[in-house]
Amino acid sequence: xxxxxxxxxxxxxxxxxxxxxxxxxxxxxxxxxxxxxxxxxxxxxxxxxxxxxxxxxxxxxxxxxxxxxxxxxxxxxxxxxxxxxxxxxxxxxxxxxxxxxxxxxxxxxxxxxxxxxxxxxxxxxxxxxxxxxxxxxxxxxxxxxxxxxxxxxxxxxxxxxxxxxxxxxxxxxxxxxxxxxxxxxxxxxxxxxxxxxxxxxxxxxxxx
Amino acid sequence: xxxxxxxxxxxxxxxxxxxxxxxxxxxxxxxxxxxxxxxxxxxxxxxxxxxxxxxxxxxxxxxxxxxxxxxxxxxxxxxxxxxxxxxxxxxxxxxxxxxxxxxxxxxxxxxxxxxxxxxxxxxxxxxxxxxxxxxxxxxxxxxxxxxxxxxxxxxxxx
Numbered sequence: 001x002x003x004x005x006x007x008x009x010x011x012x013x014x015x016x017x018x019x020x021x022x023x024x025x026x027x028x029x030x031x032x033x034x035x036x037x038x039x040x041x042x043x044x045x046x047x048x049x050x051x052x053x054x055x056x057x058x059x060x061x062x063x064x065x066x067x068x069x070x071x072x073x074x075x076x077x078x079x080x081x082x083x084x085x086x087x088x089x090x091x092x093x094x095x096x097x098x099x100x101x102x103x104x105x106x107x108x109x110x111x112x113x114x115x116x117x118x119x120x121x122x123x124x125x126x127x128x129x130x131x132x133x134x135x136x137x138x139x140x141x142x143x144x145x146x147x148x149x150x151x152x153x154x155x156x157x158x159x160x161x162x163x164x165x166x167x168x169x170x171x172x173x174x175x176x177x178x179x180x181x182x183x184x185x186x187x188x189x190x191x192x193x194x195x196x197x198x199x200x201x202x203x204x205x206x207x208x
Numbered sequence: 209x210x211x212x213x214x215x216x217x218x219x220x221x222x223x224x225x226x227x228x229x230x231x232x233x234x235x236x237x238x239x240x241x242x243x244x245x246x247x248x249x250x251x252x253x254x255x256x257x258x259x260x261x262x263x264x265x266x267x268x269x270x271x272x273x274x275x276x277x278x279x280x281x282x283x284x285x286x287x288x289x290x291x292x293x294x295x296x297x298x299x300x301x302x303x304x305x306x307x308x309x310x311x312x313x314x315x316x317x318x319x320x321x322x323x324x325x326x327x328x329x330x331x332x333x334x335x336x337x338x339x340x341x342x343x344x345x346x347x348x349x350x351x352x353x354x355x356x357x358x359x360x361x362x363x364x365x366x
Contacts, residue, residue, distance in 0.1 A: 051275065058274050062266035070264045079264060084274045091278045147257045170223070171255050173263035177225065196219035203250045 071168035167198035303357035
């Protein structure tokens with residue numbers, strides 16, 4: 001049995017965009033509570049009609065939401081559109097946020113559902129272009145990327161949404177396992193297995 | 209380590225997620241096993257390709273575009289929702305005032321209700337629809353509405 005150091009790093013500091021993970025040893029728990037309180041205050045001010053407060057929430061959570069959307073759609077324009085759609089939905093439903101969970105938990109759940117809906121809808125459409133930068137990469141970096149990036153992204157589209165999200169959040173968006181766990185609301189161990197399964201499936205798909 | 213390394217171990221090796229001892233064990237196996245070495249190299253290539261492709265970054269323009277879309281799609285919607293969510297006493301207060309007004313109308317010394325309270329509504333000209341109800345029933349209905357309105361904010365309390 002091989003030990004994993006990922007568990008040890010599960011409590012590593014997260015960038016403020018994700019709100020941090022609880023770790024009493026490093027004061028993360030306290031920081032997370034402070035951030036949750038700050039979010040709640042911003043939500044209250046946004047509900048009172050203060051646009052700057054909502055803008056602060058958008059600014060704060062834009063990156064993780066865009067990352068999730070890109071990991072789901074594999075298309076920059078669609079990811080941007082979807083992330084905007086998610087924030088519009090947040091604005092519309094802000095009154096329903098009861099504060100039973102942290103704002104980030106509520107927001108990420110809403111975003112995940114939006115990604116699932118979009119994925120279902122896009123499954124009915126024929127696959128269109130790959131990310132522009134993927135095909136550019138194949139031309140610009142032929143030696144560094146021996147496998148064609150466009151091919152990789154095409155193969156990634158064949159993965160299930162869960163595996164694709166985990167893989168792309170890690171390898172394309174550069175999130176840590178812990179950040180992905182927070183975003184997806186799953187244990188770090190599940191993130192590990194999903195990433196490993198996705199990489200293996202992708203390698204297999206590219207061999208065919 | 210005689211067994212082949214698992215997908216998860218290989219994956220964690222790429223992400224520096226193994227402990228030192230585990231990393232050494234996996235690397236020793238990979239060096240001596242062509243099948244695992246091939247899998248390892250393939251994964252290295254694959255992840256390098258994806259990492260080079262890079263992801264999307266949220267910029268100020270994204271924030272502005274999002275806010276513009278929010279403005280155009282739903283102006284001031286949350287306030288309405290919030291008002292509905294809050295414990296709202298305006299409705300019961302209005303109902304109570306209405307009930308007081310009706311009572312004054314009916315029960316005052318010169319109120320038109322004196323006739324209604326003593327005679328069927330059909331007999332009075334006040335209720336021109338000639339409904340077969342008396343003034344008592346009207347008052348009872350008004351009281352029920354007022355009670356319902358009073359219960360409304362309590363039912364919304366969390």
